Amino acid sequence: MVKRLETGVDVLDRKLGGGIPAGSTIALCARPASQSELFLNELTAMRGSLYISLGRTETAVQESIEASPARTGDPTVRHITGDAPIDNAAKLVSALPEASNLIIDPVDVLEREDYDRYRNFLNEMQNHMSNTGGLAILHCLAGEDIPKGRDTTRYMADVVFDLTTHVGADSVENRLTVPKFRGGRSLNEVVKLELSEEVAIDTSRDIA
Template identity: 60%
Template structure:
């Protein structure tokens, strides 16, 4: 699919050849202590977004978006962290309109479901995103991977691997794109500055 959708992050769009292919499922792998939510918030600024939260309350997510100093939109936020989270998420996904974003933050809770049901959810999600030409962003936490994480990574069209390292007083964030169906992945990691917004870190690496 040649149609590209902006991530809301100019430098990333440029590295990806204009953005992400419409209809894609994107998996964002990040450390729980990183500023990875900035990626999700900036995505909400470029098109209508349904934001499904599985750990934080919907009000906590809205408050965090309101407090961000970077670019952010006004997504529809729904909590799916109660009973039968996979069923609730599946029902909400089917109501997604054309050319919309879906954010699942974090997908770990859904991955804890029965393997057969979770794979069915991913297949339904893929079909719906292709049919509507939108983007689904599944945000996962690094650490002890849930048993179904392998299915998430396999089904994802694009994998973003955000690597955060703390060395003394320095915090370094690098984004790798090891998987990119429908495009050419950057051959090198992208050094990012995650503060008020997502931007390229132009400081020199010291060998």
């Protein structure tokens, strides 16, 4: 039986049959102004994590994690800059230890690189995660300018989380769908997440 790794969101883990199969790659797709970073922060609480930032500095990411109202871990944060982001990311991934989380935030920078080099990076990353039994989480910004490699990311990912934020007159709702779950059942329902203090399932009312 394939080992499952918990995400840390208890009800979501139950709905996913105990969590995500070890060795999987998750594409977390969300709008830039959503609260998806809170989701990423909480994922660091479950096991040792390498947080590769392709946008914010190491200090900015660490301060965000420390200030997060959700439970978090103490991830190793590395900020990648320069002209060879895929090469630099690949070096960090290759040194990732057993049963660890890998977070790439955002993966958009890599998705804009040469198609063959990005595809090879994903294959090598997935082989490493499979061999070490960890989880890779690729944060995909669903903004106005979608990178050319986004379809490749979603195709190669084992699990796709689509997080959407709906702003009403007096409320903000975060809805999570799981359209793809390789090695398991995708959810046939929309899950409303409460992201104000911690990542949890909002059961106050059903979603039509």
